[in-house]
Amino acid sequence: MKIIVCLKQVPKNDSVLRINEQGTWIQDRDLTYEINESDAYGLEAALQLKEKHGGEVIALSLGPARVQSVIKEALARGADRGIHLEDTAFDNLDAYGIGTAIAAATKAEGFDLLLTGLQSDDYGFAQTGVIAAELLGLPHTTIVMDVELNDAGLRVKRELENGFFQWVNMPAPAVLTIQSGINTLRYATLKGIMAAKKKEIKKLDAATLGIDAASLAPRMEFRRIYLPQKNKQTQFIEGSAGDIAAKLIDKLKNEARVF
Amino acid sequence: MENIERDTLEVDVLFVGAGPASLAGALRLRQLIGKHNEEAARTGGRKLDEITIAVIEKGREIGSHMISGAVMDIRPLEELLPNWKELGAPVESEVTVEDVSYLTRRFKIKSPIVPPPLNNHGKYVVSLNKLIRWLGPVVEESDVMLIPEFPAAELLYDGDRVIGVRTGDKGIGKEGEIKDTYSPGADIFAKVTVLGEGSRGSLTKKLVEKFNLDEGKNPQVYAAGVKEIWELPKGRVTPGFVMHTLGYPLPNDTFGGGFIYGMQNDLLDIGLVVGLDYQDPYTDPHRLFQEFKQHPAIAKMLEGGKMLYYGAKTIPEGGLLSQPKYFGDGFLLIGDSASFLNSMKLKGIHMAMKSGMLAAETILEALVADQFDNARMSRFADKVKESYIHKELYEVRNFHQAFRHGRRWGLIESGLQYATKGFGLLGDLKTEAGHENMKKLHVFNRRPNAPGQVPQAEPVKYDNKLTFDKVSDVYRSGTEHDGSAAASQGSGFQHLRRSLHGGIRQSMPVFLSGSRL
Structure with missing residues (x-):
């Protein structure tokens, strides 16, 4: 079974974030990065499937040179090889753009299963995997907690609300977006780290993938990003209990507009 | 096993x-x-x-x-990588402004000259974290x-x-x-x-x-350095600004001093070094650092700013x-x-x-x-x-030892040492391990108020703007441990903050939720 896992490099989730001067995103200077949380669980799911059924795990990441560290980490944990989508045309893509690049690269590669995290810790769109699936013309399932192989293809467990789950039978190849926390992440071993140095990381750019600029053009933009405003107010209402109740109702109705 | x-x-x-x-x-x-x-x-x-x-x-x-x-004295970096500038070594700034001051409780008295040993001309303010x-x-x-x-x-x-x-x-x-x-x-x-x-x-x-x-x-003697990185309103920080202080809040018998460094991008590095061979058992470098920031001259510098990071480490002072x-x-x-x-x-x-x-x-x-x-x-x-x-x-082999009999004597003896290439008045000085200097509580006329409580003349109030309690500071130290894992060898802060990665999290993007900003 050939599995491709998409790994996004995101700012560490305990980063102290400062807004950039244009007020459109966060400052990227002084940031440190890590593998997007749900993507790491996707990688682990892929490695466990490979251990059970054999095959190959390919770690794919898109971004500048620094994202190689994410691919290397995946190789050290047991992925067989890496694909790095690197091109200045890939800077500042929205979910559609990233989905387009992933679809082009994975189509060329071919696979039985394409895994992404449920959503990224930075933008949180939760769209990239789904868009890639649509562009590839493949079935997809989101918020996946378990994956089993059977003769017909896949049987996957989806998370619903309030502790309910859904089991879905679907054909392969398919795209699954993986929920965080569904398995136990492994440590890279020293052997794994040494072996990773010899594994291949293939670099692909937009031209090689045959992606034109128009298909990467953003369909969405950030107008302004700002810290949540605190506007806590405290008012004291005085008078008899009846007066207070009447005034309170009036304020809730006309000022706070909660009814 | x-x-x-x-x-x-x-x-x-x-x-x-x-x-x-x-x-x-x-x-x-x-x-x-x-x-x-x-x-x-x-x-x-x-x-x-x-x-x-x-x-x-x-x-x-x-x-x-x-x-x-x-x-940082960049000589070794120049020897190692003569083209460090072209390679993009992230130094903050060459030292531009120097200030050596003595702090009393209320006032800051600036030394008219920068004493030669503290002269940092030609040196660079760096963040070691970024450099490494x-x-x-x-x-x-x-x-x-x-x-x-x-x-x-x-x-x-x-x-x-x-x-x-x-x-x-x-x-x-x-x-x-x-x-x-x-x-x-x-x-x-x-x-x-x-x-x-x-x-x-x-x-x-x-x-x-x-x-x-x-x-x-x-024996090796240590000091503890406690520091924070602050973001100040735009334009208030001069990159390459270097300030060292002596005096308040450290008592005369305690070795140490304050430092403030201006970095790029409106960041200020502020900290206090406290010799761990102190005499008063209730000496607490973290609390002293809070007092340091409350000094009028320091508080004014930090006004309107925001604390971003905290860290602490020991410094081997024995030389x-x-x-x-x-x-x-x-x-x-x-x-x-x-x-x-x-x-x-x-x-x-x-x-x-x-x-x-x-x-x-x-x-x-x-x-x-x-x-x-x-x-x-x-x-x-x-x-x-x-x-x-x-x-x-x-x-400087006798520098730390010179301060064992208090700051005043230390300044005189260390001045003599500077003039005599380290010999001073007394020649090579012995020292004891830091804890040997500690005296009993009654010497300081103090009694613990309650178990675990630190008696203080004026307790520090943590306002979470200028002063922070230890738990808040550790949260800003970037320390992260899996709450269920044994502490790894040699980690500084253990068990104080639980991992954010516990189990299935309903995946709101963390930093848009506001709690982490």
């Missing part, structure tokens, strides 16, 4: 701890091997083929355990294996010869139980093991004890007279591990780097001779003695 199958790795040279000492050492060694091989090719001598150099590091990434915001994050990949590219997330747990011996380290087991629960992620530590064997663990390294302590490497030396024997069969000690730090200037980064580079020269000779015994390793001490770091250490 003993028939565990462990990964093993054989390298030629192993550095433990990816700080400035080890990284500079590993890179220098690679450079020297390159030069040696060029020379050998020309003269037909013996080449050093396929020498493997590894650096192991307990931190999550190379640089993640570096906290020093510092004024930058240096890591440079070193890696030169063909050195950098292995983060592998803490060294113990040294491996063959008789009395050090032959490598065993790394820590992973996946052990806090009760010592084996979890399903258990991964046993690996054995890394090396011809030379270089300990660059920093201050109070766990392997270094055991090694020093095993071979009595500190025999006849002063030359506390240096252990820093070589032996199969091993070398470098950087803070071997007390390479100028206790007067509180500068250790350049000494750490230089000591690593001198270790590299020693190791090259050893590789060429294929001998790694005590006699061969002793060349390291010769090289140190011929270098500027020894001269610098020699001149």
Whole structure:
């Protein structure tokens, strides 16, 4: 079974974030990065499937040179090889753009299963995997907690609300977006780290993938990003209990507009 | 547990701890091997083929355990990488403005001149964290294996010869139980093991004890540095601004002082160093730092700003007279591990780097001779003695000790030392381990108010704007532990913050939820 896992490099989730001067995103200077949380669980799911059924795990990441560290980490944990989508045309893509690049690269590669995290810790769109699936013309399932192989293809467990789950039978190849926390992440071993140095990381750019600029053009933009405003107010209402109740109702109705 | 199958790795040279000492050492060694091989090719001598150099590091990434915001003497960096500027070394700024002040409770009295030993002209304000994050990949590219997330747990011996380290087991629960992620530590064997663990390294302590490497030396004395990084309103921070303070809030009998450094991008580095050989048992460097920030002159500087990060570390202050024997069969000690730090200037980064580079020269000779015994390793001490770091250490060898009888006497004696190249009025001064100085509570006329409560004349109020309690500060230290895992060896803060990665989280993007901003 050939599995491709998409790994996004995101700012560490305990980063102290400062807004950039244009007020459109966060400052990227002084940031440190890590593998997007749900993507790491996707990688682990892929490695466990490979251990059970054999095959190959390919770690794919898109971004500048620094994202190689994410691919290397995946190789050290047991992925067989890496694909790095690197091109200045890939800077500042929205979910559609990233989905387009992933679809082009994975189509060329071919696979039985394409895994992404449920959503990224930075933008949180939760769209990239789904868009890639649509562009590839493949079935997809989101918020996946378990994956089993059977003769017909896949049987996957989806998370619903309030502790309910859904089991879905679907054909392969398919795209699954993986929920965080569904398995136990492994440590890279020293052997794994040494072996990773010899594994291949293939670099692909937009031209090689045959992606034109128009298909990467953003369909969405950030107008302004700002810290949540605190506007806590405290008012004291005085008078008899009846007066207070009447005034309170009036304020809730006309000022706070909660009814 | 003993028939565990462990990964093993054989390298030629192993550095433990990816700080400035080890990284500079590993890179220098690679450079020297390159030069040696060029020379050998020309003269037909013996080449050093396929020498493997590894650096192991307990931190999550190379640089993640570096906290020093510092004024750095860049000589070793210039020697190591003469084109460091073109390579984009992230220094903040050359020192531009210097201020040495004495603080009383209310006032700040600026010294009209900067005393020569504190003169930082031509030096650079750096964030060691950024510098090491930058240096890591440079070193890696030169063909050195950098292995983060592998803490060294113990040294491996063959008789009395050090032959490598065993790394820590992973996946052990806090009760010592084996979890399903258990991964046993690996054995890394090396011809030379270089300990660059920093201050109070766990392997270094055991090694020093095993071979009595500190025999006849002063015991090591330490200071604790507590610091925060603040973001100030735009334009208020002058990059390269360097301020040092003496006096408030430290009592006369306590060694130490404050520092404030201006960095790029509106960031200010502020901290307080407190000698741990204090007399009052209730001395608390973190609380003193809060008092320091409340000084009117300091509070004014920080007004309107926001605290971003916190960190603390110990500083080995003993200097030359506390240096252990820093070589032996199969091993070398470098950087803070071997007390390479100028206790007067509180500068250790350049000494750490230089000591690593001198270790590299020693190791090259050893590789060429294929001998790694005590006699061969002793060349390291010769090289140190011929270098500027020894001269610098020699001149300040009595500095910390001079302050044992209070600040006033210390200033006089240390002034005399400066004039006499370190001899002072009294010659070489003995010292005791820091805890020996501590006096009983009644001496200070204090009684604990309640169990666990620190009696204070005026308790610090934590307003979460200017002053922060320890738990809030530790939260900003970037310390992260899996709450169910046993603490790793040598981590600074343990069990204080639980992992954010516990189980299934309903995935709201964390930083848009506001709680982390």
